[in-house]
Amino acid sequence: MVNIRTLDPSASPLDYYGAELRRERERAGMTQEQLGSVIFCAASLIGQVETANKVPTRNFSERIDAALGTEGRFSRLVGLVLRSQLPTWFQPYAEMESQATYISTFQAQVVYGLLQTKGYARAVLGAHDPTDLETVVAARLERQRILERDSPPVLWVVLDEAVLCREVGGKAVMRDQLAYLLSVCSRSWIYLQVLPFSAGEHPATRGSFNLLRADDHPDLFYAESYDTGNMTANPQVIRERSVGYARLQAAALSPEDSAALIARVMEDRYGDQSGPGGRAVA
Numbered sequence: 001m002v003n004i005r006t007l008d009p010s011a012s013p014l015d016y017y018g019a020e021l022r023r024e025r026e027r028a029g030m031t032q033e034q035l036g037s038v039i040f041c042a043a044s045l046i047g048q049v050e051t052a053n054k055v056p057t058r059n060f061s062e063r064i065d066a067a068l069g070t071e072g073r074f075s076r077l078v079g080l081v082l083r084s085q086l087p088t089w090f091q092p093y094a095e096m097e098s099q100a101t102y103i104s105t106f107q108a109q110v111v112y113g114l115l116q117t118k119g120y121a122r123a124v125l126g127a128h129d130p131t132d133l134e135t136v137v138a139a140r141l142e143r144q145r146i147l148e149r150d151s152p153p154v155l156w157v158v159l160d161e162a163v164l165c166r167e168v169g170g171k172a173v174m175r176d177q178l179a180y181l182l183s184v185c186s187r188s189w190i191y192l193q194v195l196p197f198s199a200g201e202h203p204a205t206r207g208s209f210n211l212l213r214a215d216d217h218p219d220l221f222y223a224e225s226y227d228t229g230n231m232t233a234n235p236q237v238i239r240e241r242s243v244g245y246a247r248l249q250a251a252a253l254s255p256e257d258s259a260a261l262i263a264r265v266m267e268d269r270y271g272d273q274s275g276p277g278g279r280a281v282a
Contacts, residue, residue, distance in 0.1 A: 007052055013080040018052040020077065024068045025050075039063040055085060055135045058142070082142040085135050089228050093210075096220055096231070098146055100153045102213035104245050106195075106204045108160045110168065111177060114144050115157065115184060120177040123169030147190075156191045158248050164194065164265045171270045178266040185259050193252035194261050202251055203244035211241060 009019040025035050025046070032043040032050070041060070048054035056064075061074040086094050097103065097114075105112050110124055121140045126133050146152060167174055184190050195202060209223040218233040221241050232238075253261060 007050075012052070013077070013084045014055060015052045017056060017074070017077050017081050018050045021046075021056075021064065021074065022050040024064075024070055024073075028068050030068075035064075035067060038067045055081060055132075055138070057138060058082075079142060079145070082135075082139040085139040087227075090224075093222050093229050093231055094143060096212055096214070096217065096222075097143065097210075099214045099217065100146075100212040101215055102154045102156075104156045104211040106158045106160075106208055106210075106245065106248055107163055108204065108208045109163065109166070111159065111163060111181070112157055113140055114147060114155065115181060116140065116144075117173070117177050117180050119169055119173040123173055147187075152189055154189045154191075156193075156249075158193045158195055158245075158252050161194055161196050161261070164262060165269065167269075175266055175270040178262050178270070181262055182259055182266075185255065191255055192258055192262075193249060193255055194258040195248060195252045196261070199251045203247045209241060211238070211245060 007015045007019045007022075009016040025032070028035075030038075032046040036043040036046050039060070040063075045054065045060075049056050049060070056074070056078055058075065058078050061078040064070070064074045065072050083091065083094055083098075103114075110116075111120060113121070116124070118137060118141060122133060122137050125136050125140065129136075147155065164178065168177070181192060185192050207223065209221065212220040212222065214220075219238045219242075220231055220233050221237050222229060222231045224230065252258065
């Protein structure tokens with residue numbers, strides 16, 4: 001029997017998406033089975049999304065738009081839906097990050113979320129809570145879309161060398177992650193530096209932090225603990241952390257030397273993930 005649970009579209013972005021999907025499907029005169037056959041998925045998946053029991057993916061949304069002729073409506077809505085799946089305490093930061101024109105970040109433990117590969121993100125997030133892992137991974141990857149805009153934010157990243165050496169997800173995942181970092185270094189708006197072990201003590205020994213700058217908002221400082229985030233526009237904090245970040249940049253390797261170190265670690269620690277004859281191992 002088809003699930004016809006009534007949704008309150010104002011309850012959440014997921015409920016709104018489900019209600020709109022049902023409305024547009026019925027407007028097109030299609031059953032769940034018919035729509036599923038058009039976009040190559042089970043009717044039960046259509047039903048789960050329409051009743052807010054399943055979080056839609058971007059690919060699903062794009063196929064829905066094509067099938068129902070909704071001119072990108074669901075492709076636009078899915079961004080809001082996925083952002084709503086981020087931890088509640090993190091959502092204010094994600095909103096400000098999406099509006100930033102300049103992002104500076106120091107990361108002491110893991111690669112910054114905007115530069116994580118899918119495999120790396122899955123390993124990091126799964127270590128914390130494997131529940132509904134694919135949804136939270138999709139939400140993290142959705143944040144990265146700001147780097148694909150016509151006018152993306154400038155992103156300056158300083159990574160502690162420990163980030164390169166900590167094996168997250170296994171050797172193959174780390175090799176892919178470091179290769180991805182090398183690839184993004186070629187983008188003119190992304191700058192990546194590594195703070196080497198030889199730098200010793202430094203201004204960010206207390207942990208990772210981010211600085212955001214936007215056209216229509218004051219500069220923001222953000223840091224987080226185990227399960228909460230702290231964001232402030234206090235001018236004194238911004239001034240102190242900005243000076244601290246400049247000192248980190250001065251102590252870190254140049255972008256060119258950083259890329260060379262990443263390449264060396266990728267080969268020395270994580271090796272060539274290919275089998276005899278150079279063929280990739282499945």
